[in-house]
Amino acid sequence: MSIAIYRHEKPLFILAALFSAVFWGVLIVLTKGIVLTLLPFLALGYLFAQSGFISYMKGTGALVSATQFPDLNERVNICAAKIGLKKKPELFILHGNGVFNAFATRFLRCDYIILLSDVLDALEDRPDAINFYIGHEMGHIQRRHLLFEPFLSLGLCLPLLGAGYSRAREYTCDLYGAACVAKPESAQEGIALLAVGARRYKNLNVQDYINQARHSSGFWMSFHELIGSYPWLTKRFTSISPNFRKQDMPRRNPLAYVLAIFVPRLTMTSVIIIYLVFLIGFTDIVAKEMKGLTAGLEAAAVDTAVMDYDIETYASAAELLAATVQDIKMDLPQSLDERITLSDGYSEEGNRLVYEYTVDMATQPFDFEVMRRDVSENINDYWCAGGMVADFRRFGITIIYRYVDQEKNKLGDIIFDTTQCAVP
Template sequence: MASIERDELVYPREYTLSKITLILGILFWVLMLAGTFGIMLIYVLIGYVLYLFAQSALIAHIKGNGVEVTEAQFPDLHAQFISCCRTLQINGYPQVYVLQGGGMMNAFAARFLGLQYVVLLSDVVDAMAEHPDGVRFYLGHELGHLRMRHIGKHFLRWPALWLPLLGAAYSRAKESTCDRHGAACSTTPENAARALAALAAGRARWKDINLERYGRQVAETAGFWMSFHELTGGYPWLTKRVARVMGHEASLPRRNRWAGVLAAMVPYGGRIGGAGMVILYFYIIFFIIMVGLPIYRDQLPRLRAHFMYGETATARSALEDYYINNHDVPASLAQIGQKDHLENGDTLALNDHNMAITVTSHNKSMLITPRINKQKHISWYCTPGPGMQAAQMPATCVNGGH
C-alpha cells in the first residue's frame, strides 16, 4: 500500500476543535494560577503523581500479563503492524502486545515516560483471524491516536474538555481521525467497515453482516434522544463510523436541533455519557450543599461584621471632622447630623466620653473605639459585643483603619 499524507487522515473538525480547546484550557489555567497565587500548582503536582502511579500500574499489567508481538512471536501480526506503520509514516515503532480481554472486543494505545504501546485484546485478534485487514484496521486506529498525540495530550486542554458540546465533539473528531488511519491500513473501505462492524455484530457474525442494510440504520441517529446521547458522548454512533469509513459521510442525517439545546446544559463526562453526567449533577449539588453550607454559616457572621463596620463610615468621618475642629466629643450623633436609627433597622449609639460607637444589628453588637496618635490621626478599633466573637471582626478594624 502506498504511503498517505497526514492531512488526508485527519478529520477536518479535529484541527478546529483542537485549537479551541487548547486556547480555552490555557486561559483557564492562567486564571486559576493567578487567582490562587500559584497554589493550584501544588494540586497539579499531586494529580500528576497520581497519574504516574495509575499509568505505571497499567503498563506493568500489560508487560506482566500480555504477549509482546515480535518477528519471533506472532510474526503474522508483527508483519501487519510493520506494514501499517510504514503506511502511516511512523518511524519509531511502538511496542505491541496481545492481552486477554475477557470477552471484550477492543484495542487501545498508551504512552508512559516517552514510550508508546499498542494493545490488541485477544478477542479482536481471534475475531479477525480470517480477516487480516481487520487486524490492520485496529492497529491503524490505535497508531492514529499515538501519531496524532491524542494520548497524554490533555493537560493543557483538560478544563475545556468538560465544557458542554465542545469536549464531546473533540473526542468524536479524534475517533473519526483514527478511523481514517485504520482505513488507510486496510486494502479496501469495505474491509475496514467490516472490521468496525465486528464491534456491533460480534466475533463471529461480522462475516455475515450486510453493510448496506446496516448503513441504513444511520437514519435513526437523527432522532432526539439518539442526537442527545451522541452530542454528550465521546464516540460517534457505530453506524456513522461505518458509513464514514465507506465514504458515505455526505449522506449522514443532521442531528435534532432541540437535542443540541439540552446537550448544551450537560458537561462532557467522557465514557459515562450524558445520562451519567445528569446523575453526577445531583452528586455535585449534594456535595455543594453538604460542604458549602457549613462554610456559608461560618462566613456569614464575618460578612455581617464587615457590613456593620462599613455602615458606620459616615458617622466615623463626621466624628473625626468634629473632633479635629472642636477638640471635643459631640454630645450626640444628632449634633453632627447623623441618625442613630439606620434605614435597615440597625442602630448606632455614641459614647460622648470616648467617642466610641456601638452598632447593633439583629441583636448582635460591635464596639468601634477611636485612638488618636501623636500626629492627631484617628484610627478605629473593633471589639465584639453580645452575639459576636473576636475572630469575626474585620481585619482593617482590628488593626486600625478608617
C-alpha cells in the first residue's frame, strides 16, 4: 500500500540535511577534528541514557505478543502489512498515569512502540482508533525519523526549519495512522481523544472542531505554531478528514514569520553538541594563553639568568668590565631619538665603560639637555635592575653614555650614578 507523505516533509528534510552537513563540516574545521573524537563519547552517553529507559520499559511494561494481548498483536500485524513495514517493532504497554500518548523509540538497531494504557482504556469500545496510534508510530519508523535525527540535529536548530520539519513529520505520520484504520472517522476519534479526553471525545462535533482551525490564522497562534514541534490538533484533525482539501487549511499570519525567525529550535542533542563545541573552543583558548604565558616565563627565566651577575665574584675591575661588555652588548638601552645611533661601540677609559652615540645633526637642531632629561631615568632604571650594581660600587665602575656629532665633537655625557640604586 502506497501512502502519500505530507507535501512539505521531503523539501524540508533536504534543507535540513544540507544545513546539517555544512554545520558539521564547519565544526570539524573549526575544532580541527576534535569534535569527531567526541562522537564516541556522545554515543556512549546516549547508550547509557537510552538503555535506562529501555530497561525500565522491559522491566515494567508488558510486551504484546501472540499470547500476551493477542488482539493488540493482531493490530500490529495488520498495520505493519498495510504500510509495508517488513520488520515489525515490539509493542509495549506502560501505565500512563492519566496521560494519553504513544511514541516510538530505537535502541541498538531495534525499534519499539510504547502505548500508554490510558489510550487503550479510553478506546476500549473504539478499537479501530487504536490502529491510528500504532500506524502513526510505525510511520516514524518507516520514514526513519529516529535514524536521521542525530545527524540532522544541528540543521534543525535553525528557526522555522527545525520546527517546520518536525510538524511535517507529524502530518506524515497522521497519514500513516489514517491508512491503518478501517473507518476514516476512527483516525479523527484518535485525535479527538487527545483534544478533549476519554469521556467527551465520542461526542465531539466534528464540523465545529474543523471550523475551529480557522482561529489558527491569527498572529499569536501562527507564531506559537511556527516555533512549535507539533501542529495544532485542530489542524491535524482537519488534515485527516475524509473530504480534506488543501484550501481547507487556514493560512498563517505573515507577520508571525518575522518574529519566529528569531527563535531557534533547540533539542537536547543539539544543546549537548553546542556545549561540547563551546567547551572545545574555551579549552583551546586557555591552552593558547597558557602556552604564551609559559613562553613568557621561559623568556623571563633566560633574561634573569643573563642579568643575574651576583652569582659570580669578579676579582678585578677589568674582569667586571669584560663581563659587562660581553654579556650585555646585545641588550643596550637605546636613545629615544631615532636620529641617534650607536657608532663606535664600547671603549674603556680606566674604570669607565663608555658607549658612544653619533647624532645626525643635519635634519634639525639637537638639544642635548632635552635628551639628558628623557634618557637619564631610563638608563638608571636599566642598570639598577641588573645584578652588577654592588660590583660597580666595589670597583668604582662608571657607565657613560657619550653623544657626539658627525664630526666627533662631543655634545655631552650622561653618567650612570650607582648611588641611585637601592642595593641590599
